[in-house]
Amino acid sequence: MSVHAIFLSMLCILLGLAKPSSSATDTFVFGGCSQIKYAPGSPYEYNVNSILSSLVNSASSTSYNNFKISLPGSTKADIVYGLYQCRGDLSNSDCRDCVAHAVSRLGVVCPGSSGGALQFDGCFIKYDNMTFFGVQDKGVVMKKCGPSIGFDSDGMTSRDSLLGYLTAGGQYFRVGGSGNVQGVAQCVQDLSMSQCQDCLAEATLQLKNQCGSAAWGDMFLGKCYARYSSRGDHSRDHDSHDDNDNDDEMQKTLAILIGLIAGVALVIVFLSCLAKLCDRKGFFHISSKEDPHSLKAEIQEDRYIEARERK
Structure with a gap:
């Protein structure tokens, strides 16, 4: 790979880092979890996973929905209730993205909890083992x-x-x-x-x-x-002021990194050109692949010829 290709690749990576990592709708507001834990592999866990999937799937078409999940083999104690709601001005795609992010975050905030709620700037989700609808x-x-x-x-x-x-x-x-x-x-x-x-x-x-x-x-x-x-x-x-401050710091860091990479690239280009110039003038004639014994013989022969010419 050429020096120019390496430089452009690294530049593209850095510019990619400057893109925003998440939308404003994904801003965390608050979260809460039940202190009661469910047993791993229990019917209740399967119902929780099912209802969370239902929330994400439904958010593709409507801004609000609620569910009551009880898969086959579940008892009354295993029933899970859940709902989601997106901010009223979000598109269906933004709504789904927000709910999907909230559901993934809920698994980190409330691992193994029998109930949990999470509010983002753009959406709200909640599930529990007791009905809270209405x-x-x-x-x-x-x-x-x-x-x-x-x-x-x-x-x-x-x-x-x-x-x-x-x-x-x-x-x-x-x-x-x-x-x-x-x-x-x-x-x-x-x-x-x-x-x-x-x-x-x-x-x-x-x-x-x-x-x-x-x-x-x-x-x-x-x-x-x-x-x-x-x-x-x-x-x-x-x-937004904190976000702008963070963006400014990131832009400064990126500017420094890009400057350093540009400087290194210029040095590499200069050294490459210098090596080619020296090679053309015969300064670097010995190849790393040459046999050292053959090279030694050539040197000895040159010295012998010089000695005969002096005589």
Whole structure:
């Protein structure tokens, strides 16, 4: 392989490393696992694997579904209940990718657990050995509040107006904006619409009480969530700064590596050209494949000829 080919290959590898490794929908939000473990190889394990596969397959065609799995040979105690839900603005392909990633991650977060739940930015999955379909859950699972921006009457009015809009929408998923504040809210669709609005009312109330004058806030309850940001991005705008910092560091590292590789390639090219030039002028005539005994004989013969000429 030529020097140029090696250089281009290494450059392509480095440029490939600069591509994003995952989409924003795969951002981890929270996870929870049951403390009860199932026995390996048990009917319950087979039911868990079956329901997780069903979640991924169904996500290719719809943004929400729930399942009750009891394979042949299972008892009542082996029944598994599970559901998934994707963010309402995702395409079917993005929904499936998010659910598939969540399912694979669940095996790491909750190995052998009889129940587990995982929330990503773009989807939510849950399974358990007890039915939870249609059961209200307004307990706070995760909350985050951004830095305080101080008292801003207009900003607070815009935020409260937005949260009111998200709560009263009569929809399972809603996005909106007021002034420079935007937000998103969503309920798990196993709830009735009245349960959904009740859950969102609690989530928005918690946001006001817990986050106060924060620039952004996330409030995740058991069956719904509400989020807002004064920077105009409901998809975890507050995390983007860390991501940008990491991207900047990666770009700097890549620039240094590419510079080093380019320098090494130039040195190799220079040495290669120098070797060819020297070879043409006869500086390097001896081949590594020559017989050392033959070479010694040639040297002795040259010395003998020189001695006779002197006489």
